[in-house]
Amino acid sequence: MDFSRLWARLNPLTSPFAILDILIVAVLFYWLLGVIRGTRAVQLLRGVGIVLALAILVGTVAGNQLQTLAWLLSTIITPALIVGVPVLFQPELRRALETLGRSSELLSRPLTGLNRSEVLETITTISRSAQQLSQQGVGALIVLERATQLQEYADRGVALDARISTPLLLNIFYPNSPLHDMAVIVRGNRLLAANVVLPLSEDVTGPRRLGTRHRAAKGISEQTDALAVVVSEETGSISLVQDGRMAGYLTEARLRSMLASLLRVPLDAEGK
Numbered sequence: 001m002d003f004s005r006l007w008a009r010l011n012p013l014t015s016p017f018a019i020l021d022i023l024i025v026a027v028l029f030y031w032l033l034g035v036i037r038g039t040r041a042v043q044l045l046r047g048v049g050i051v052l053a054l055a056i057l058v059g060t061v062a063g064n065q066l067q068t069l070a071w072l073l074s075t076i077i078t079p080a081l082i083v084g085v086p087v088l089f090q091p092e093l094r095r096a097l098e099t100l101g102r103s104s105e106l107l108s109r110p111l112t113g114l115n116r117s118e119v120l121e122t123i124t125t126i127s128r129s130a131q132q133l134s135q136q137g138v139g140a141l142i143v144l145e146r147a148t149q150l151q152e153y154a155d156r157g158v159a160l161d162a163r164i165s166t167p168l169l170l171n172i173f174y175p176n177s178p179l180h181d182m183a184v185i186v187r188g189n190r191l192l193a194a195n196v197v198l199p200l201s202e203d204v205t206g207p208r209r210l211g212t213r214h215r216a217a218k219g220i221s222e223q224t225d226a227l228a229v230v231v232s233e234e235t236g237s238i239s240l241v242q243d244g245r246m247a248g249y250l251t252e253a254r255l256r257s258m259l260a261s262l263l264r265v266p267l268d269a270e271g272k
Helices: 002-010 016-036 041-060 067-088 090-101 104-108 116-136 166-172 212-223 252-262
Strands: 140-144 158-163 183-187 190-196 227-231 238-242 245-247
Touching: 067 090, 116 140, 116 166, 116 227, 116 238, 116 252, 140 212, 166 190, 183 212, 212 227, 212 238, 212 245, 227 252, 238 252
Parallel strands: 140 183
Antiparallel strands: 140 227, 158 190, 183 190, 227 238, 238 245
């Protein structure tokens, strides 16, 4: 009898809106899980789920016997979680809203106003510079602006507005040079600013402890859609960070290929 009622409700021939309702909710949850995947929000969400499950269990099974605990969960803890969720998940909520605000056109053309050869020149320059910095044991952090404007971060640094080139990047990150600390921001085929202070990620989980450069790369990629290329001063390894997720120990060719893929620019057969 229950199955017949369920089928009558979900039968698309009689009521297509029930199926549509389920599909919309499923897509919404899938999108939200994609936004928080790989961030500390996963652990927070797990903890919130455990507390809510405990509150429901106590309220339905042992509510009469454990009245004090049931009152504590229903009156204090559960409302506190509802109020605290926007605070706990502020970076993830901000990134989700920014994702909604970006149009598909902006995502498909991340470096507006540049032709394919100019984008490839930028990718090649950054990849070659990262490789040379890695061989010299020099740390670096290069941030590529995409749809989300990084002007507010660039204003904190030293304005350059110079055409990107390998000698320029090597000179900027040369040890003890005035601009070697912090990050550089690349907009299109130009270096927008150097010595830029970026927000540090609070997600320090992983097989090894992250340094300041890697935390800054994760931080800017968590709050914007920017790509961050990091060269470790200690190990010389090259990493690429997107949406808070880091791919490490890259070669020049692999970094070039990944940047081209993320920026949606096809590489020539000989350039792969």
